[in-house]
Amino acid sequence: MTRLARLKTQVRPGRWLIIALVAVVAFSSVGITYARMQGGPQNKGLVPCCCDPFTWVVSNDDGTENNVNPYMIIDPGDDGGGTGYDRWGAQSSDDPSGPQTMGVECDRYDKDVARTTAWISEDYLEITVLVENAYPSYYPTVFFALTCPDSALGTITGIVMDNDFPDALTVSTSGIYPGQPIPQGEEVTGAVHVHVEQAAAQNAIYMFKVSIATECQPAVTCGTAYAYHADYATCFLDLGFTKWGWTNGPLGPGSYEFQLWAGAADCDTSKGRLVGQLTVDYDGSTAVVTYNIYEGNWMTATHLYVGSNRLPRGKGGSETVSPGQYPYVHDPLNNVTTDRYTVTGLSGNIYVVAHAVVCWSG
């Protein structure tokens, strides 16, 4: 009996399938574990990510009132004083006795006994809070801000509190919540409040951790794009219209390649984004027009005019540059990167006005 024949009798294909499925789960777990071990995406390389998520951190008992733009003073009252007793000097203030709201003074004792400092790690992924010489009823607050890259929309997907000593410490957050959006280019602010309870033991060391899970998705920008050929293009603005775009022609039979520019206000391509190309194959009676969009971009609509006049005619019979009135329309398109029209019944020289709604991340 050959090896394969033995294999046939010993291992049925169904068993292989189970093994394969187990391996699939295992390997996908590897991928996700990799995601976790990375500590989140990095701000370098090819991986888009939530980079430098913590932008600043402020303790309300480190002796400094922090002025953070655009919020003004984050922690008023943290003035470095110690009214009736000043253990830490300028490195701390009268101890907070209640939670603080950003920008609003909180209740404080008349003594500076404890101190709280906070700082952000070099990779901006972690804030460390150090509470020193604490005692029951001490109540410091640490403020912070979270952000996503300018090109991304973020969401706080979860907040997990890890506190092994709830009888000794009460740790809470405010200002952030699961499901909270992080708007593109903006930051959200939150606070961690630590309350030392009566059950806290003297000389003890208590640890806590607040884990905040975020998700960043690239923001989508969409713009209007027109075909452009340096040798044949005439700007709509030069034809008396107020909108930018180009008509291209006259084109005799032949093959032509055009650039597709998005957002080229005033017909100035230096202001625009080159998002793809358009080809026109015209044999004298039929024109095949093909849109090809570069990687990272996609189309949600195209509008095309091909004819012997420089511009299409609108409902009133006059020239128009409004894409919605072009004779050939594919709208909507399902985020495609290519689109094609075949226009028949043509003769002589033609003009082409090709428009697309193009979207991209960022």
Add this chain to the structure above:
Amino acid sequence: MRRKRSRFSRLGTLSIALLLALCVTGVGYAAWTDEVSIDGTANLGYVEVVLSSGACSDPQITCSVSAPHTLVVTLTDAQPGTYTCGFTITNTGTIPVKIQNIAVSVVPAGVEVSVLGVTEGTQIEQAGVYPDSFDGMVIVTMQESCEGTFSVNVVFSFVQWNMYIE
């Protein structure tokens, strides 16, 4: 036999493709999710007060400290008059404290005991910060003579300063 080999091959290829796809999914997940954390350490201070006895006014009176914060004043064959015994309260901890209570044990008839220098509510700052200690005095006034020995306990209790109850 060849057909079987072909089936295994297809199955294997399919499995590998799935493996790769899901690994990529995992890595892709890495690209778009993140977890940040706030790690805290709270170091607690401590309250520690040391009571020590001082000099006494006469041989008939002595004083000693009994744990934790009890001053034991002993008189032997005391005659009518006033006897004093000094003491010192020192905060050796890291938290300011206040004297919550000063309790004097039952004394024989004709004997009065008072404490000078500190009162309930007196605040003693932490070690190294003025005033981190107070000197006080126990005054025993004898209305009449008393043969033999008797003791008076003066018990101090302390709390961290913000826990003081008036």
